[in-house]
Amino acid sequence: MLELQKALAEINEIRGAIARVNDFRGYGPLSVAVSGLLALGVALAQANWPTFLAPDPTTYFFVWIGVAAVAAMMTSLETFNRTRRVHADLAVPMLQRALEQFAPALFAGVLLAGALAYFAPQALWLLPGLWQILFSLGVFASCPFLPRQMSIVGLWYLGAGLVSIAACSGGAVCSPWAMGVPFGVGQLLVAAILRYGFRQKA
Amino acid sequence: MTTGSGRDSGAARFAYAGLDRVIHEKARLSLLTSLMTHPKGLRFGDLKQLCGLTDGNLNRHLLVLETAKLVRISKEIDHRRMQTSCQITALGRRRYLEYLAVLERVILDAAAATKLQGLTDG
Numbered sequence: 001m002l003e004l005q006k007a008l009a010e011i012n013e014i015r016g017a018i019a020r021v022n023d024f025r026g027y028g029p030l031s032v033a034v035s036g037l038l039a040l041g042v043a044l045a046q047a048n049w050p051t052f053l054a055p056d057p058t059t060y061f062f063v064w065i066g067v068a069a070v071a072a073m074m075t076s077l078e079t080f081n082r083t084r085r086v087h088a089d090l091a092v093p094m095l096q097r098a099l100e101q102f103a104p105a106l107f108a109g110v111l112l113a114g115a116l117a118y119f120a121p122q123a124l125w126l127l128p129g130l131w132q133i134l135f136s137l138g139v140f141a142s143c144p145f146l147p148r149q150m151s152i153v154g155l156w157y158l159g160a161g162l163v164s165i166a167a168c169s170g171g172a173v174c175s176p177w178a179m180g181v182p183f184g185v186g187q188l189l190v191a192a193i194l195r196y197g198f199r200q201k202a
Numbered sequence: 203m204t205t206g207s208g209r210d211s212g213a214a215r216f217a218y219a220g221l222d223r224v225i226h227e228k229a230r231l232s233l234l235t236s237l238m239t240h241p242k243g244l245r246f247g248d249l250k251q252l253c254g255l256t257d258g259n260l261n262r263h264l265l266v267l268e269t270a271k272l273v274r275i276s277k278e279i280d281h282r283r284m285q286t287s288c289q290i291t292a293l294g295r296r297r298y299l300e301y302l303a304v305l306e307r308v309i310l311d312a313a314a315a316t317k318l319q320g321l322t323d324g
Contacts, residue, residue, distance in 0.1 A: 045253055
């Protein structure tokens with residue numbers, strides 16, 4: 001019985017080894033593009049109705065946390081379904097590897113928001129820039145198994161994060177565009193690379 | 203996915219049709235596993251070393267895999283020397299994963315049978 005269990009473990013190990021060296025094609029361009037458009041749309045709405053959607057930093061960030069939650073749900077659902085379809089038997093180790101690469105950045109972003117809101121609310125203006133920098137680290141970590149142009153997205157988020165910090169410094173409430181433009185353009189760029197980048201790599 | 207084991211189909215429950223004869227050979231299984239874990243391909247020499255095969259054996263097994271369209275063999279000049287390299291095809295990749303799934307089913311069936319035997323004996 002032990003030998004049979006060992007054999008099963010070895011098969012799983014082989015699947016894991018294959019998953020570690022193959023491109024991850026589970027991210028879907030559709031949900032990523034929609035999340036980019038959503039970010040641009042929400043920034044436009046916040047800019048037009050600031051008294052309702054961004055009267056203070058707390059409301060501003062709650063709106064964006066809502067956007068992030070909706071985007072995360074959409075992309076997770078598409079990624080899950082697409083990975084099962086594209087990677088079939090390798091779906092589980094592939095998803096596991098994708099999570100290992102990207103989840104730490106997302107997790108750090110959530111914890112950072114909580115820590116700033118609780119311990120240093122006066123520094124909340126830093127959050128858009130810091131989120132973008134953390135997002136860039138997640139993108140860079142995922143780069144080896146995505147189309148090579150994805151590093152441009154990493155650079156975009158890193159640059160946007162630094163510019164956001166410079167642009168928002170000292171302001172009580174950040175401009176809606178400090179979130180809308182980086183994430184809107186960034187996600188549309190990701191979607192385009194996912195759609196066309198793998199063709200070039202093949 | 204259809205495993206080919208016919209798990210729920212009564213008479214052919216243990217047919218394991220997915221245990222492809224082309225893949226189900228030690229050297230070829232070893233070659234395909236090496237190529238699956240090196241998706242960009244491997245040179246003839248590296249493949250020979252990784253699988254512990256002689257030139258003749260490697261050629262023979264690669265020919266079988268190439269005929270079945272599971273691998274692609276290409277020759278290119280590198281540092282003025284002709285290099286033969288080998289890459290797994292999309293079909294090879296799919297068939298290998300199907301093979302692994304059937305192999306897993308065989309082991310699970312064996313484990314279930316061993317457990318059952320243990321219960322009846324004990």
